Amino acid sequence: MGYNVVVVGATGNVGREILNILAERHFPVDEIAALASRRSLGTEVSFGERTLKTQDLDAFDFTGWDIALFAVGSDATKQYAPKAAATGCVVIDNSSLYRYDADVPLVVPEVNPEAVEDCAKKNIIANPNCSTAQMVVALKPLHDRARIKRVVVSTYQSVSGAGKDGMDELWEQTKAVYNPTAEVAPKKFQKEIAFNVIPHIDVFMEDGSTKEEWKMVAETKKIVDPAIKVTATCVRVPVFVGHSEAINIEFEEFLDEDEARDILRESPGIMVIDKRESGGYVTPKECVGDYATFISRIRQDSTIENGLNLWCVSDNLRKGAALNAVQIAETLGNRVLKKA
Known part of the structure; x- marks a missing residue:
């Protein structure tokens, strides 16, 4: 016996990817519905070997559906997620709307799977920010061994994090570089992204950090440990898909780089590719389409007493x-719903 599953925002980059991954991982589905806004009504999307026609989110009745995976912005989520949750359907939300709500668990299954059991208060579970998700997968097993005091992270985030418009802007600006008569002014990004890097993701806050940087701080504390100090610099780079982080x-105590490498190799969701030779590391282009979080360049930081660097x-x-x-x-099904 499987689940009745709704994918909200099924025509977007993330929504289409959710449908692909549900099929790839053979998630136990009895019924599936693909929802979109009225402007995308009737658009066809793929679910394994099936083709689904999108239905109208505004008119959809979530009664009788078990799980709704939301891949729409915060405004639409604010309007429709509570309606879905009120029917008994558990919402898994990709927006930032509920991440910092004390009554909503923020979950990375390799890190804090038990948190899904706290979803009953609002029937909503939040998905973390993309840059946080991969980082905490790497941090958690190391934290369990040696207790992390402080993290300094610099991100190199691809344009797909800004959606299809971001990818289109990089493509058009890149072509324009080779066409002297063409010029594509920045619209999605603050400055030209082609052949450039932009140290600005989301809005600026009063302390000079951006909201993307603040998210990494707040979410790491909520998911892993509130005692961890985090400082981040988030940068947009001209890469289509794949985020990188230094x-x-x-x-709190010494952790040898070889032991850290062994711990990470045995940890769920992680693939260690760390050869100290030319090309013995993973780049964002190589990780596209893969499930794993890749870790490379593991090495001691001799400038502090108990320091480690990784990529x-x-x-x-x-x-x-x-x-x-x-x-x-999947975790919700195994720990809470238990139908399949």
Whole structure:
């Protein structure tokens, strides 16, 4: 016996990826519905070998459906998620709307799977920010061994994190570089993204950090441990898919790089590719379409007493969004719903 599953925002990058991953992982589905706004009504999307026609989100009745995976913005989520949850359907939300709500669990299944059991208060589970999700997968097993005091992270985030418009802007600006008569002004991003990097994701806050950087701080504390100090610099780079992170970790006790490498190799969701030779590491282009969070460049930081550096790469449309949402659904089924 399987689940009745709704994918909200099925025509977007993340929504389509959710449908792909549900099929790839053979999630136990009895019925499935693909929802979109009225402007996309009737658009066809793929679910394994099946083709689904999108239905109208505004008119949809969530009664009798078990799980709704939301891949729409905060405004639409604010309107429709409570309606779905009120019918008894558990919402797994990819937006930032509920991440910092004390009554809504924020879940990365490799890190805090038990948190799904706290979903009953609002019938909503939040999916973390893409940059946070891959980082905490790497941090948690190391934290369990040596207790993390402080994390300094610099991100290199692909344009797909800004949606289809971001990907289109990079493509059009890249073509324009080679066409002297063409010029594509920035619209989605603050400055030209082609052949450039932009140290600005989301809005600026009063302390000079951006909201993307604040998210990494707040979410790491909620998911892993509120005692961990985190400082982040988030940068948009001209890569279509795949987020990368340079992570510096300070521990309460010494952790040897070889032991850290062994711990990460044995940890769920992680693939260690760490050869100290040319090409012995993973780049974002190589991780596209993969489930794993890849860890490379593991090495001691001799400038602090108990320090470690590592390089972390993941497909942000998968582990940073769609895959994590489906993994939450799997965990929810195993721990709470227990129908399949």
